[in-house]
Amino acid sequence: MTATLAADPSASSAGSDVVLSLEGVTKEYPTTPPVRALRGVDFAVTRGELIGVVGPSGSGKSTLLHIMGTLDRPTAGEVTVAGYDVADLSDKDLSALRSRHIGFVFQQFHLLSGYTALDNVADGLLYTGLNVRTRRELARRALLRVDMGHRLHHVATKLSGGERQRVAVARALVGSPSIVLADEPTGNLDTKNSDAIVELIHQINEEGVTFVVITHNPDIAEAFPRTAGLRDGRIEYDTGVKR
Amino acid sequence: MSKSNGLVPSKLHAADAVRTASVGLHTRKLRAALSALGIMIGIAAMVGVLGLSESSKSDLLAQLDRLGTNLLTVQAGTGIGIGSGELPAEATGMISRIGPVEQTSTISSVDANVYKSDYIPEGQTGGITVQAVDVNLLDTLAGSVADGKFLDEATATYPTAVLGSVAAERLGIREVTGTQQVWLGDQWFTVIGVLDEFELNPDLDRAALVGMTTSETFLDHETVPSSILIRVDPDYVDDVTAVLSATANPQNPEEVEVARPSDALEAKEAADDAFTALFLGLGAVALLVGGVGIANVMVISVLERRSEIGLRRALGATKRHVAVQFLGEALLLSAAGGVGGVLLGWAVTGVYANIRGWTTLIPPLAIGGGIAAALVIGVIAGLYPAIRAARLSPTEALRSA
Numbered sequence: 001m002t003a004t005l006a007a008d009p010s011a012s013s014a015g016s017d018v019v020l021s022l023e024g025v026t027k028e029y030p031t032t033p034p035v036r037a038l039r040g041v042d043f044a045v046t047r048g049e050l051i052g053v054v055g056p057s058g059s060g061k062s063t064l065l066h067i068m069g070t071l072d073r074p075t076a077g078e079v080t081v082a083g084y085d086v087a088d089l090s091d092k093d094l095s096a097l098r099s100r101h102i103g104f105v106f107q108q109f110h111l112l113s114g115y116t117a118l119d120n121v122a123d124g125l126l127y128t129g130l131n132v133r134t135r136r137e138l139a140r141r142a143l144l145r146v147d148m149g150h151r152l153h154h155v156a157t158k159l160s161g162g163e164r165q166r167v168a169v170a171r172a173l174v175g176s177p178s179i180v181l182a183d184e185p186t187g188n189l190d191t192k193n194s195d196a197i198v199e200l201i202h203q204i205n206e207e208g209v210t211f212v213v214i215t216h217n218p219d220i221a222e223a224f225p226r227t228a229g230l231r232d233g234r235i236e237y238d239t240g241v242k243r
Numbered sequence: 244m245s246k247s248n249g250l251v252p253s254k255l256h257a258a259d260a261v262r263t264a265s266v267g268l269h270t271r272k273l274r275a276a277l278s279a280l281g282i283m284i285g286i287a288a289m290v291g292v293l294g295l296s297e298s299s300k301s302d303l304l305a306q307l308d309r310l311g312t313n314l315l316t317v318q319a320g321t322g323i324g325i326g327s328g329e330l331p332a333e334a335t336g337m338i339s340r341i342g343p344v345e346q347t348s349t350i351s352s353v354d355a356n357v358y359k360s361d362y363i364p365e366g367q368t369g370g371i372t373v374q375a376v377d378v379n380l381l382d383t384l385a386g387s388v389a390d391g392k393f394l395d396e397a398t399a400t401y402p403t404a405v406l407g408s409v410a411a412e413r414l415g416i417r418e419v420t421g422t423q424q425v426w427l428g429d430q431w432f433t434v435i436g437v438l439d440e441f442e443l444n445p446d447l448d449r450a451a452l453v454g455m456t457t458s459e460t461f462l463d464h465e466t467v468p469s470s471i472l473i474r475v476d477p478d479y480v481d482d483v484t485a486v487l488s489a490t491a492n493p494q495n496p497e498e499v500e501v502a503r504p505s506d507a508l509e510a511k512e513a514a515d516d517a518f519t520a521l522f523l524g525l526g527a528v529a530l531l532v533g534g535v536g537i538a539n540v541m542v543i544s545v546l547e548r549r550s551e552i553g554l555r556r557a558l559g560a561t562k563r564h565v566a567v568q569f570l571g572e573a574l575l576l577s578a579a580g581g582v583g584g585v586l587l588g589w590a591v592t593g594v595y596a597n598i599r600g601w602t603t604l605i606p607p608l609a610i611g612g613g614i615a616a617a618l619v620i621g622v623i624a625g626l627y628p629a630i631r632a633a634r635l636s637p638t639e640a641l642r643s644a
Contacts, residue, residue, distance in 0.1 A: 062642070071557060071637040084248065092561050096250040099559020106641070110554040114270040126263070127559035129254035171558075 018080070019179045019210050020045040020068055025077035027063050027233075037063035039233040040077070045179060045212060049241070050205040052221030053214045055230030061214045062183065064230065068212065069102055069181050070094045082178040099127045103172030105182035109164040111156040117143060117167045118152045124171035135174075142170040145207075146200060162193030169200060173209065180204075182213045186220065198223065253559045255567070263564075264571025266551075267544050278540040279580035281533025282620060286584025286613045287591065288526035293609035294592030296519040302601040303512050310385045310443050312505040313345075313477040315484060317491045318470040320498045330468045330499065334491040338471060341490060343479035348383035350447075351375040352469040353458050355428030357404075357451045359414050363426065369413040373427060374450045375458035375466055383472045384443055391419030391436030398435055399454025402427075402461050405436040407448040427451060428462045443504040444472070533580060534620035541573050541628035545635075552632055553640030566633035573625020574618060581617025585610050 020043075027038040037060045045051060055061050066072040067079060070086055079086040082101040089097060103124070111120045121139035122132070130138075143152055146166040151159060159167065165185060172180045182201070186194035198220055205211050213224065221227045229236040255263070268275040317338065319330045339347045353373040356365070380386070381393045393405055404427060406416060416423055416434055424431040432453070441447050458464035471491065475483045480503070488499035545552070552565055560568075589605055596603040 066638045066641075069557065071553075071641070084250070088248065089250075092252065092563075093248065093250050095253045095556070095559050095561040095564075098557060099253045100251060102557075104554075104557045106554075108550065110550055112266060112270070112551065114266070124558055126259055127253040127255055127555075127561075127564060129251070129256070131256070132259070 017047050018044050019047050019049075019082060020212075021078075021080045022068070022074075023078040023080075025067060025074045025079060027060075027067060027072070028075040037233050038067070038074070041233070041235055043228065043235060043238075045210060047178075047210055048205075048208055049226060050201065050211045050224050051213070051226045051228060052224035053212060053228045053230055054216065054218050054221035055236075057216060059230045060233040061216070061230055063233075065181055065183050065212075065214050068179075069104060070097055095127070100175065101178040103175065103177040103180040105165070105168050105172045105180065105185045107184035107187035109161075109168045109188070111164055111167060113157045114155065116153050116155055117148060117159065117163075117170075120156055120167055121170045121174050124174040128175060138174050139170070142174040143167070145173065145204070146170045160193070161189050162196055165189060165193070165197050166200065169197070169204070173204065179210045179212065182211065184215055185213060186215070186217070194220075253561050253564065255560070255564045260564075260567050260571055261575075263555075263568045264575055266568075267548065267572045268575060271544075274540060275576060275579075278533075278536050279576045279583065281536040282530065282577050282580025282617050283533070283584040283587060285526055285528075285530030285533045286581050286617055287587035288529050288584075289523055289616070290585050290588025290605065290609045290613045291591040292519055292522040292526060294588060294603070294605040295595060296515065297604045297606050297609075298592060298596040298601040299515065299599070300512060301604050302599070303508060305602075306442065307505055307508065310505065311474070311477070312503070313475050313480055314384070314443055314504055315473045315475060315480070315487065316444070316470055316502045316504060317473065317487055318500045318502070319468075320500050330471065331492055331494075332467050334468055335471055337490050337493075338473060338487065341475075341483055341486065343476035343483055344473055345476060346379065346383050346474040348377045348380045348472040349455070349466075349468045350377075350380070350470045350472065351455070351458070351464070351466045353428070353453065353462055353464045355462055355464075357410070357414065357432075358426040361426045361429075369410075370449060371410045371413060372446075372450045373458075373462075374447065374452050374469075375455050375462075375464060376452045377455060380452070380472070381438075383474055384441055384447070386441050386447075387439045389437045389439045390417075391421070391434070393436050393438070394452065394454050400456040400460065401454075402430055402432045402457060403435045403453070404432040405438060405452045406434060407438055407450045407452070408440045409448040410451055411437040413449075425451065427453070430461060442508075530616060530620060534577075534624045537573055537576050537580075537621065538624035538628065540576070541569060541625055542631070544572070545569060545628045545632045548632075549635060549640045552635055553637050553642075556637035556640065562633040565635075566629040569629035569632045570622070570625045573628070574621040577617045577621025577624065578614070581614040584617065585613045588613070 022041050022043040025038055025041045029035040029037060067074050070081060081097060084097055118136060118139050121142050122135040125135040125138060143149060146169050148166050151163060186197050201211055215221050226239055226241050228238040335347050335349045338344060353375050355373045356368040357371045357373060378394050378396060378399050404425060414425055416437060419434060419437055423434045425434055455466050459466060484501055487501045488496040491499045555565060592605060593603045
C-alpha cells in the first residue's frame with residue numbers, strides 16, 4: 001500500500017538537510033506585564049525526523065508550534081522553514097508557505113462537520129490551486145494511507161474521535177508537506193485511540209514524513225526517536241536522535 | 244503576483260470560493276433561511292408594489308383606450324348665485340355645430356321619482372333620479388347593457404324605462420323579463436333594460452332613463468338639457484373645451500361647467516402613485532432591516548467559526564481568501580433573498596392582478612433593481628464581518644476553539 005503512496009520525493013530521500021530551524025527565538029506577548037512565552041529557543045528539525053516536544057502547560061508549547069507553523073512571528077530570533085526565512089516573507093507569502101510546506105494536526109481535529117472525510121482531506125489542498133479532481137484523488141490516496149479507505153464518504157460528524165483524527169492526519173499529509181506539526185494530537189482521544197494515532201504517526205514517519213509532535217504526555221514524547229523538553233519558554237533538554 | 248522568492252502563491256479557484264462561501268449556509272440551514280427571509284420580504288414588497296402599480300396603470304390605459312379621452316360634458320353650473328341649473332334649450336344644437344364635435348347626447352333631469360310599486364311611501368325614493376335621454380346615450384358614453392335592451396326610436400316614445408345598475412338593484416330588478424313595471428311619476432313604466440356600470444358617468448348608474456319624447460308625453464316634462472355629453476375629434480379636445488361654455492350659453496358662459504370625465508380616472512391613478520411611493524418606502528425599510536439581519540448573522544457566524552478561520556489560515560488561506568469567503572456568504576444569503584423576493588413579489592402581483600382582471604406586468608427594472616438592491620445590501624452587510632474575519636490572527640482563531 002505504502003509504496004505507491006509516498007508521493008513526496010523529498011521525503012523519501014533521507015538526507016540530513018534542515019527542514020526547519022529556530023535560532024534564538026523569543027516571543028513576547030505585549031500584555032501587562034508582558035509575557036515571555038519563548039526565551040531564546042534554538043531548535044532544528046532535519047528531514048525525516050520524528051520529534052516529540054514535551055512540556056507542562058504554560059511552558060510555551062503552543063507558542064512554539066505557532067511559530068514553527070508560521071502562524072505567528074517571533075519577537076526576536078530567526079525562523080527558517082523549507083529554506084525560507086520567515087522574516088523575509090509577507091503575510092501572503094506565509095500563507096503560500098503553509099499551503100505547500102506545512103501540515104497541521106490539531107487536538108480538536110477541526111473538521112468541517114457537514115462534509116465527508118474525502119472533502120475534508122481535499123480541503124487540505126484547497127488553497128494550492130490544484131483542480132478539484134486532482135485534490136480529490138490525492139485526498140483518496142491520503143485517506144488510504146491512514147487506513148480510512150472504508151470511510152471516504154462518511155460525513156465527519158458520523159466518525160469516531162479516532163477516525164476523525166485519522167482524517168485530520170490525512171489532511172495534513174495530502175499536500176506532501178515538508179513538515180507536519182501536530183499539536184496534542186491525542187489530547188481528545190481515549191487511550192486505545194491515542195495509541196493507534198501514535199502508532200500511525202510512527203508508521204507515516206517511517207514512510208519519510210517529517211513530524212514534530214507537541215504533547216504534555218512524556219510517555220508519548222519519549223517513545224519518539226528524538227525528544228525535546230520545554231519549560232518556561234526554554235528548551236530544557238534535547239535528546240537528539242536516540243538511535 | 245509571482246515572487247522572486249519562488250513561492251507559489253496561495254490560490255482559490257472561483258468555484259471553490261463559492262463552495263467555501265456556502266459552507267455556513269450548508270451547516271446552518273435554518274438560520275440562513277431566516278436571515279435571507281428578511282431581504283426576501285423587502286424585495287417582494289418593492290417588486291409587488293411596482294408590479295401592482297404598473298399592472299393597474301396598464302389597466303387604466305386600456306380602460307381609457309376603451310372609453311376614449313375625447314368625451315366632454317357640459318353641465319349647468321350649480322350653487323349659490325349660479326344660474327338656474329338648466330342649459331339653454333338650444334345648447335345641444337349650438338354645440339353640435341362646433342366643427343370637431345362628432346356626437347352629442349342630451350340628458351334632461353326629470354322631476355319625478357321611481358318606486359317599486361304604487362304602495363311604496365312617497366318619501367322612499369331610494370335616491371333614484373329620472374333622466375330623459377337621447378337614444379344615442381349608450382354609444383356616446385361607451386356604456387353597455389347588462390340585460391334587456393336600451394331605448395330605441397320606438398321605445399323612446401312609450402312608457403318604458405331603462406335602469407342604471409344601482410337603480411336596478413335598489414328596485415330589485417336583476418333580470419329583465421319584459422313584464423316588470425316600476426311606478427314612475429305616478430304611472431306604470433315597463434322596464435326594458437338594465438345597464439352595466441358607466442365608468443365615465445357614475446351618476447347615471449343611480450337613474451331610471453326614459454326617452455325624451457316619453458318624458459314630454461307621459462311626464463309632462465319640458466326637455467331642457469341639464470347636461471350634454473359630447474364626443475369630439477381627439478386632436479381638438481382642448482380647442483373645443485375652450486369654446487364650449489360660450490357656445491352652450493352665450494349670455495352666461497360662467498354658468499356652464501365643462502368637464503372631461505377621463506380626467507377623474509387619471510386623477511385617481513395619480514393618487515394611487517402617492518401610495519406606491521409610500522409602499523416603496525416601506526419596502527426599503529424592510530430591506531434595510533433584512534440587511535441588518537444578515538449583518539447580525541454574519542457577525543455571529545464569524546465569532547462561531549473562529550476555529551474554521553484558523554484552520555483555513557493554517558491550510559494556506561490568505562486574509563483575502565477568508566474575507567472573500569464571508570463576503571461571499573453574505574452575498575449568497577442576500578442573493579437568495581433577492582431572487583426569492585422577486586419571485587414572491589411576482590406571485591403576489593399575479594394573484595392580485597388576476598383577481599382584479601388586470602394583465603400582470605412586472606417592470607424589468609423592478610426585477611433587476613430588486614436583485615441588485617439585495618446584492619448591494621449583501622455587500623454592505625457582509626463587509627464588516629468579512630474584514631473582521633480576515634483580520635483575526637490565525638493563532639487567536641485556533642486558540643479560541
